[in-house]
Amino acid sequence: MTDSFSITDLAREFDVTTRTIRFYEDQGLIAPDRQGQTRIYGQRDRVRLRLIMRGKRLGFALKEIRDLLDLYETDRSEITQLTILINKIDERRDTLRKQRADIDATLEELDLLEENCQQELRRKSG
DNA sequence: ATTCTCACA
DNA sequence: TGTGAGAA
Incomplete structure (x- = not known):
């Protein structure tokens, strides 16, 4: 109840x-x-x-979560379970860092583009 | 209110 | 990775 x-x-x-x-x-x-x-x-x-x-x-991903969950039920020794989780954590950190690198690169490219635009603007108006 | 299926982004 | 709609 x-x-x-x-x-x-x-x-x-x-x-x-x-x-x-x-x-x-x-x-x-x-x-x-x-x-x-x-x-x-x-x-x-x-x-x-x-x-x-x-x-x-x-x-x-849901699939990863499912695998982790299954481990929790089947695996009686928490040692393998924990090492697998740690691997997942490392993987996740890796992809996040790569995404951050991509974002930084895009930000820089935007900065460069705007710089060119501002320069062009000054040439045409000033 | 719940369930399932098919379609859709 | 979810959501919407229709029918039971």
């Missing part, structure tokens, strides 16, 4: 739509029990949902 939730309960709690929660189920990230065909979520699903949201904040 206190540890089972409807899809709307969890949708409100995590500020997502019910569609999104069903979508995550389709993608294999959660597997709630059923009463007939309506989904009944337990604390286990709730915890997984919380981990999913954190993974999303950090920019991990």
Whole structure:
């Protein structure tokens, strides 16, 4: 009674739509029990949902999050689980740094372009 | 209010 | 990675 939730309960709690929660189920990230065909979520699903949201904040793909989640259930020794997570973290940092490098490059190019424009403007008006 | 499916960005 | 619509 206190540890089972409807899809709307969890949708409100995590500020997502019910569609999104069903979508995550389709993608294999959660597997709630059923009463007939309506989904009944337990604390286990709730915890997984919380981990999913954190993974999303950090920019991990749903597939990655699913793999990590699966590890948590199957792998009894947390050592391999943790090393894999650390690898994911390193990967993520890498792609973010590359994105930042791309953004910096674009910013610089914009600076150069504007400089040319300002120069042209001065030539034509001044 | 919930579920599923198909389509769509 | 989700959303919208239609039907049950």
